[in-house]
Amino acid sequence: MYPVGEIQKEYNINTISKELELSGAFILGSSTTASRIVGMNGELILLVLTEAEGRPAVNGSYFSSINPADGQCLLEKYRNKFSDCNFGLQGNLYACEGKSGKVIEVRVKRRTGGHSLVTALRKTLEGRYPDKSLALGGTFIIQKGKAKIHIMPREFPAYPLNSVHDIEGWMQPYEVSAPLVCLSVLVSRDPGLDLRVEHTHCFSHHGEGGHYDTDTTPDSVEYLGYFLPAEFVFRIDRPRNMHTVGRD
Ligand SMILES: [Zn+2]
Missing domain, CATH: 3.30.1330.80 (Hypothetical protein, similar to alpha- acetolactate decarboxylase; domain 2)
Known part of the structure; x- marks a missing residue:
């Protein structure tokens, strides 16, 4: 992201989940929108139940951007036409099995x-x-x-x-x-x-x-x-x- 944002960098949350050997993981954290998909930078509030065998991913993520109309904060659901499970640039994510237990x-x-x-x-x-x-x-x-x-x-x-x-x-x-x-x-x-x-x-x-x-x-x-x-x-x-x- 710094000093020059490499906006072509893109990561898929389902792929990451598999790489962690935690298929179907529940993943949350802080990331950036995929520029190619959303067409701009935004703060990605990432909240995904990743795909597992026989079940697609459930993406509850939001993203916020600066509204060009009034300069105010614009919060939207993170959906896009290519894949709703990609993010861009960087992310600090926490992955777990999504089960209940001691916290x-x-x-x-x-x-x-x-x-x-x-x-x-x-x-x-x-x-x-x-x-x-x-x-x-x-x-x-x-x-x-x-x-x-x-x-x-x-x-x-x-x-x-x-x-x-x-x-x-x-x-x-x-x-x-x-x-x-x-x-x-x-x-x-x-x-x-x-x-x-x-x-x-x-x-x-x-x-x-x-x-x-x-x-x-x-x-x-x-x-x-x-x-x-x-x-x-x-x-x-x-x-x-x-x-x-x-x-x-
Ligand atoms: Zn941030």
């Missing part, structure tokens, strides 16, 4: 520190297990309050995005309202795979969604989340060039 419940009222919920979880894990690399995936709802999100523009700029400063200048920030359903993947420490250490996208049923940065209402915010530790971390199509974006 970690996180309930939070009020935010007392400067970190977002996801960063706080990540820093807490890192502090408690400094020698380990622990990954969590899951979903949480922002039940009350407002959140700061961003949406990337429909096109990449003509110049390379070389720094966080460049990227922040390019992305469009929004303040959106609860209830927001967030899909999140985090790793307490990069195990040397050049990973983005956290990535969370959110959708709603009132037309708002995108890349979750943090909440903007620390005194009134309420979160309810469910997470599970990962058994394995897979790195697919690792870029040759490293960058420093998303390292913290």
